[in-house]
Amino acid sequence: MVEKEISQAVIGRLPRYFRYLGELKDQGVERISSQELSELMQVTASQIRQDFNNFGGFGQQGYGYNVDLLYREISKILGLDKTHNLIIIGAGNLGQALGNYMNFERRGFILKGLFDKNETLIGKKVRGIPVRGMDEVEQFIRENNIDIAVLTIPKTSAVEVAEILVQNGIKAILNFAHVDLNVPKGIQVENVHLSDSLMKLSYNLERYNKETKK
Amino acid sequence: MVEKEISQAVIGRLPRYFRYLGELKDQGVERISSQELSELMQVTASQIRQDFNNFGGFGQQGYGYNVDLLYREISKILGLDKTHNLIIIGAGNLGQALGNYMNFERRGFILKGLFDKNETLIGKKVRGIPVRGMDEVEQFIRENNIDIAVLTIPKTSAVEVAEILVQNGIKAILNFAHVDLNVPKGIQVENVHLSDSLMKLSYNLERYNKETKK
Secondary structure, three states: OOOOOOOHHHHHHHHHHHHHHHHHHHOOOOEEOHHHHHHHHOOOHHHHHHHHHOOOOOEEOOOEEEHHHHHHHHHHHOOOOOOEEEEEEOOOHHHHHHHOOHHHHHOOEEEEEEEEOOOOOOOOEEOOEEEEEHHHHHHHHHHOOOOEEEEOOOHHHHHHHHHHHHHOOOOEEEEOOOOOOOOOOOOEEEEOOHHHHHHHHHHHHHHHHHHHHO | OOOOOOOHHHHHHHHHHHHHHHHHHHOOOOEEOHHHHHHHHOOOHHHHHHHHHOOOOOEEOOOEEEHHHHHHHHHHHOOOOOOEEEEEEOOOHHHHHHHOOHHHHHOOEEEEEEEEOOOOOOOOEEOOEEEEEHHHHHHHHHHOOOOEEEEOOOHHHHHHHHHHHHHOOOOEEEEOOOOOOOOOOOOEEEEOOHHHHHHHHHHHHHHHHHHHHO
């Protein structure tokens, strides 16, 4: 049982550990030293030990880490041993791409519904699930025990829609709209601002070009 | 002219400043104090001053920041005063969503081509640009001065495809494949791992639930 407060930086690294451990598990690897994991993941062994110490360590001196145990523990810490019901607001290309993304389902995020205000999209099916009109969303959230909403709508309506979602019981939002949402304390928001990633890339590209030209 | 090395944490925050300043500019705001910007963006005024000090400050005592000047300077730092030619590898739902995303174009990222190995997608148009077969990608990169590739293909082929792209002159990759790419030093990679964001959300959701139940 994890009770200690863990920094968001560590939390941000957990999914990557989880991914590597899952791949090792699939390859039949039973144990791995922090040194080997360090080389594989290109982070320092000391970083790995420090990160894992946040939730009890998992390592045995001279033995290394038990891959399966570590995988299951991180899974539990991330809450992936439970299922979460999820809806997607905005059934355009991005919403459909996410709806079709089976990896979510494998991790316990169950797509229950998609919503859009665009009449031409309503009724269209994504993995067998029909796109519904926005007028149905409030009742749907309340009746289907939905805790996560994925927002793939333009920024002009995102703030307003987020408020409605929260009022009806949504606890966490994965936000692709290029705007910061204004939600009450306790509502979890994770922003995926695609332009921001591209801008960061652009900066690093310019920076590198300048340095190599010196 | 920026010559100092700026930390990736600061760089990661620049797009958000850029977005807020762009909105202020659109609203006709000419100047803003670090205090006002702090309240608007929900970060401390000292953080803002510290961040801006990395590239010369921009502020005047008792006057605040000149919004337009600051906007243009950050734009220049991010390399947004230049254009970058971009291709998308993988023209499925996600690739098409990104291809249709006009915000990229507004920031100087010009979509030049989309590629897919799926025969049924080849020839399909996204914003007037036809999806081409993967056999054309190498020549296309060399002949069209492409520096950025967006990877929206499954992880099974992403590592191999990234190598081919880099061999033909790609300098930066926005990677949506759920795998770490193995690229030579100097090639810029920005990962957008959508499952990771969802897992982080899941952790914070669990954490909050536990805390409120105490």
